[in-house]
Amino acid sequence: MKARRIVVTSGKGGVGKTTTTANLGAALAVRGKRVILVDADIGLRNLDLVLGVEKRIVFDLVEVVEGRCQVRQALVRDKRFGESLAILPAAQTRDKTAVTELQFADVVNNLAEMCDYVLIDSPAGIEHGFRNAIAGAAEAIVVTTPEVSAIRDADRVIGKLQERGLPMRLIVNRVRPEMVRNGEMMSVDDVCDILSAELLGIVPDDPEVIDTTNRGVPLVLDPAQRLGAIYTKIARRLEGEMIPFTQLGSGGFFGRLFEALRAG
Amino acid sequence: METQRIVTPPVDAPQLEIHAPPAPVESQKKPKTRGRTIVVTSGKGGVGKTTTTANLGVALAARGARVVMIDADVGLRNLDLVLGLESRVRYHVLDVLEGRVSLADALVRDKRVPTLYLLAAAQDREKDDVATDAMVGLVEQLRDEFDYVLIDSPAGIEMGFKNAIAGADEAIVVCTPEVAAVRDVDRVVGLLGNRINAQLVVNRIRPALVRKGKMLSVEDVNAILRLPLLGVLGDAADVIVSTNRGEPVALDEASATGAAYRAIAARIAGEDVAAPQAAEPDGFMDKLGSFFGGRR
Numbered sequence: 001m002k003a004r005r006i007v008v009t010s011g012k013g014g015v016g017k018t019t020t021t022a023n024l025g026a027a028l029a030v031r032g033k034r035v036i037l038v039d040a041d042i043g044l045r046n047l048d049l050v051l052g053v054e055k056r057i058v059f060d061l062v063e064v065v066e067g068r069c070q071v072r073q074a075l076v077r078d079k080r081f082g083e084s085l086a087i088l089p090a091a092q093t094r095d096k097t098a099v100t101e102l103q104f105a106d107v108v109n110n111l112a113e114m115c116d117y118v119l120i121d122s123p124a125g126i127e128h129g130f131r132n133a134i135a136g137a138a139e140a141i142v143v144t145t146p147e148v149s150a151i152r153d154a155d156r157v158i159g160k161l162q163e164r165g166l167p168m169r170l171i172v173n174r175v176r177p178e179m180v181r182n183g184e185m186m187s188v189d190d191v192c193d194i195l196s197a198e199l200l201g202i203v204p205d206d207p208e209v210i211d212t213t214n215r216g217v218p219l220v221l222d223p224a225q226r227l228g229a230i231y232t233k234i235a236r237r238l239e240g241e242m243i244p245f246t247q248l249g250s251g252g253f254f255g256r257l258f259e260a261l262r263a264g
Numbered sequence: 265m266e267t268q269r270i271v272t273p274p275v276d277a278p279q280l281e282i283h284a285p286p287a288p289v290e291s292q293k294k295p296k297t298r299g300r301t302i303v304v305t306s307g308k309g310g311v312g313k314t315t316t317t318a319n320l321g322v323a324l325a326a327r328g329a330r331v332v333m334i335d336a337d338v339g340l341r342n343l344d345l346v347l348g349l350e351s352r353v354r355y356h357v358l359d360v361l362e363g364r365v366s367l368a369d370a371l372v373r374d375k376r377v378p379t380l381y382l383l384a385a386a387q388d389r390e391k392d393d394v395a396t397d398a399m400v401g402l403v404e405q406l407r408d409e410f411d412y413v414l415i416d417s418p419a420g421i422e423m424g425f426k427n428a429i430a431g432a433d434e435a436i437v438v439c440t441p442e443v444a445a446v447r448d449v450d451r452v453v454g455l456l457g458n459r460i461n462a463q464l465v466v467n468r469i470r471p472a473l474v475r476k477g478k479m480l481s482v483e484d485v486n487a488i489l490r491l492p493l494l495g496v497l498g499d500a501a502d503v504i505v506s507t508n509r510g511e512p513v514a515l516d517e518a519s520a521t522g523a524a525y526r527a528i529a530a531r532i533a534g535e536d537v538a539a540p541q542a543a544e545p546d547g548f549m550d551k552l553g554s555f556f557g558g559r560r
């Protein structure tokens with residue numbers, strides 16, 4: 001049985017692609033799925049740090065592509081999840097051009113024979129690294145924040161995914177409900193309307209995520225972290241369950257952004 | 265090693281002055297003021313490059329300096345939105361480099377601060393469409409007219425990054441107190457090499473979390489990066505609002521973050537300004553609690 005191959009992307013950096021990949025992967029693994037995470041950010045890898053496995057990396061994606069090791073040898077298992085969660089790290093000292101789209105897709109297809117989910121953590125931007133990351137995927141999760149710049153970038157990326165015929169769903173990250181209620185932040189409804197995208201998840205802003213990320217602990221494993229339950233919900237939606245969303249007020253930025261997207 | 269793809273302009277494009285190297289020393293012309301060329305970069309995305317470029321541009325121009333900001337994020341431009349100039353952008357960097365319009369036509373003047381200009385990125389083109397030598401030529405041309413050329417780098421270390429740093433003598437590297445950001449910045453500082461003089465801005469510090477040991481301190485960050493510290497900024501909600509509205513906080517006399525950006529601008533201009541404390545956002549955890557506790 002072949003795995004679902006899902007790229008996590010955004011256009012804009014720092015909106016939570018890597019955090020989403022790690023935590024969604026962890027949530028699926030906790031639910032008994034076999035998950036392999038692929039870090040496509042060659043030269044600026046971080047997925048290993050977020051999972052806290054950075055010291056255990058032996059081989060990387062580029063070495064797999066160059067035939068210097070087997071893909072199984074390069075996988076770093078996250079022992080907290082038994083046999084369920086592994087990561088294929090990116091190379092840190094190489095360029096994104098060290099791997100072609102075809103080579104990347106080939107690696108992902110190989111991994112898809114070994115598990116239930118391959119989650120690909122895309123780099124920021126829409127350059128070569130992004131094209132590699134989407135080359136191996138059959139579905140996409142676009143992560144955005146309720147900020148005009150993130151939404152404009154997401155809109156551009158969604159266009160590129162549509163060109164490839166990749167179905168996509170949206171995670172709106174770092175929502176601050178109080179700001180939405182005060183009209184200082186766009187609502188999730190506004191974001192979905194502007195992007196004409198189907199919603200997969202809403203994640204509130206929590207400054208303590210930084211600490212968990214810095215310590216390399218996935219949120220689903222940290223009992224003090226309330227966000228763990230949210231990633232579990234997203235994992236269940238990904239599995240096809242109908243889980244209702246918490247909706248939060250309406251903001252007032254719709255008009256300006258709509259104009260900006262039409263202009264750009 | 266690094267590969268630099270040089271994209272040739274279309275065959276019928278007029279030959280551009282800006283493709284030529286800077287004027288030789290033996291030029292008859294009186295030497296003009298050479299503006300400073302500063303790239304704002306980070307490796308990691310979303311740490312505040314564009315916000316920092318916009319606010320330092322505003323703050324430097326408000327001090328009377330002539331400032332031009334270049335958005336180097338071809339395909340994912342945002343500096344125009346953060347400055348609230350998106351409706352006035354008509355031409356972009358590639359229109360200039362490919363000879364369709366003059367530089368003067370492509371510059372958007374900010375009406376709030378009259379000595380501030382924006383050169384927007386193309387939105388429907390690729391970063392590989394910009395030739396590195398043409399970008400250097402453009403920056404060289406601009407520094408003859410402006411006191412500061414601020415270049416807003418895209419995230420990553422691909423072609424867009426290489427183009428953004430190519431014309432700069434100085435760099436402001438923006439980092440947040442996260443191990444992932446520190447690792448990316450460390451890599452970028454290595455790529456900047458010895459030619460570019462780098463200084464550090466630490467963004468989104470929350471002093472209360474630092475005190476609780478739940479966030480890296482500025483000292484922790486700089487123990488790894490070891491760069492001259494240019495400024496520290498708090499994690500304030502008003503920055504999100506200002507970005508969404510297109511009104512940089514540096515214009516807001518009442519904003520603590522605005523004051524911090526003005527202090528950084530003063531430091532860039534050579535003034536000896538004490539580093540302001542990162543302001544603590546009010547009651548943020550209460551707000552977050554209301555989301556989890558007060559679900560409808």
